[in-house]
Amino acid sequence: MVNTAISVSDLSKKYDDRLAVSHINFEVPLGTVCGFVGPNGSGKTTTMRMLLGLITPTTGQGHILGEPIEHPEKYLSRVGAMIEGPAFYPALSGHENLMVLARLGGFPAERVQTLLEKVGLGDRGKSKYKTYSLGMKQRLGIAAALLPEPKLLMLDEPTNGLDPEGIQEVRALLRDLANDGTTVFVSSHLLSELEIISDHIVMLRKGEIVFAGPIEDLMTKQQPIIIAKTLNHADLSHIAEIAEKSGHHAVIRDDAVHISAPIEWAPTLNRAAFDAGITLAQLAPQLPNLEETFFEMTGDK
């Protein structure tokens, strides 16, 4: 009995001299929502393409729903995917585009209208794809990915171009699918979104795995950080300087200084700020969220 939807071992992809994906290993358990995160160019899309049989790995093995990725014909009928944004024929309507894919995969034609309604395009199915907004194109891409009633759904940046309401709908849709037993493997640059819906996280940087595992494991490993806000906005950089001088990494983000330091250091900072004539408006410990953890682990800002 296979209990992993995706398992990857020593998987690499080399383009000329550039290693796009470097010997990565990770597993995604069945029935979970797994967030796949990493900066642009970190190898997320390349990895997804290898898993879908679109490109051949340079080294390593992978299994999807228990089948080797060298034989995509054995598993793709159970996999839905949208890679690198939606791609459809502009001169065909949304309905016709889905019909092309339904015919190709041998799926029932009736499913097309059901899916259009499910993603909120029920009344625009007859409009040509080229008249769709970015958000509508994205919804059509998700509908196409759901055509096979997938056991595994792989989505690359599915919330791109969606308004907040649309993002919320996609989030709910993915959660519902996971509750029904579908494994969801989703990449997004909106880490706050992934934090809400993901059970697992795979973190990639420069083609290498930074973290792969349950999201709780990731978050509990992280030290709390100190958030400092000043009355005068101009003093933020001074606070960051004080922290750096004391050997603590500090980043100014969202009108606050985020300092990677033990909570016990907060009174010291308070005194140093007072001595420097800076009035603190807020000084509080906080568990880092996924975005902060990501920046911390990848060293990016």
Next chain:
Amino acid sequence: MLDVIRAELRKLRRPTLFLGTMGAVVFFSGLFSALLYLLIDSPQGNADRGQVISREVLALASGGVQGFANVGGFLGIIALCVFAAQTAQEYTYGTLRNLLVRQPSRMKILLGKLIAMKLFALIMIIFSAIISIGTSVVLAPTVDVSTDLWFSSEGIEFIYTTFLNVTISVVGFGIIGMVLGLLLRSPISAISFGVLWLLIVENLLVAVENSTQSWLPGSQLTIIATGGSADVPYTQALATGGAYVAVGALVASILFLRRDVAN
């Protein structure tokens, strides 16, 4: 395989493509055939490169399909454009990845596309045959060309033979278009290259050195449509043209089967 063909046909039957292509086929088939009769007494000739096709030749059993055979090369250019565009657009739109996720057998995708496009070409050829022969039947009496032999048993055989030859020629042009689409992965590049080569480069080469028409690919396929020419026998054109198409198709298929789909 049937699913791939049906999926491809759904794209090919969209009104802008289908009606646009058939409109062009009807117009040019009518025009090529009409010019045979309207310019029959013109000193500039009434056929390709100033040739004169006389009343006596047109009155033969093969006369009814003369216009249809002449338009064969042009139908080939249309087929080349359609096949090239339909193939290359999968790369430019990024839709190839969708197709391969739904049908991972690349050979099935390729063959299914080819069969669907052949069906499209066949409809095009049937339209062309009806318009060409119909135009000839209407115009022949107006310039004193007898049509008595056109629908004799020998005439019917000419219709069948010409239909087959035009079909072979058009499918050959189409496969070359598909090969260009797969190699260049851009409809504009594939069509530009194909049309420039066939309409300009080959015509210039033949004008400069007539013997080149015995081996240039476009010339071979055009000669197949007309059932052979004075300089190049039908069987030679069939063998040489067939070799070009087979080698091109082999190279493009191997590339398509092995190449990463990275866009």
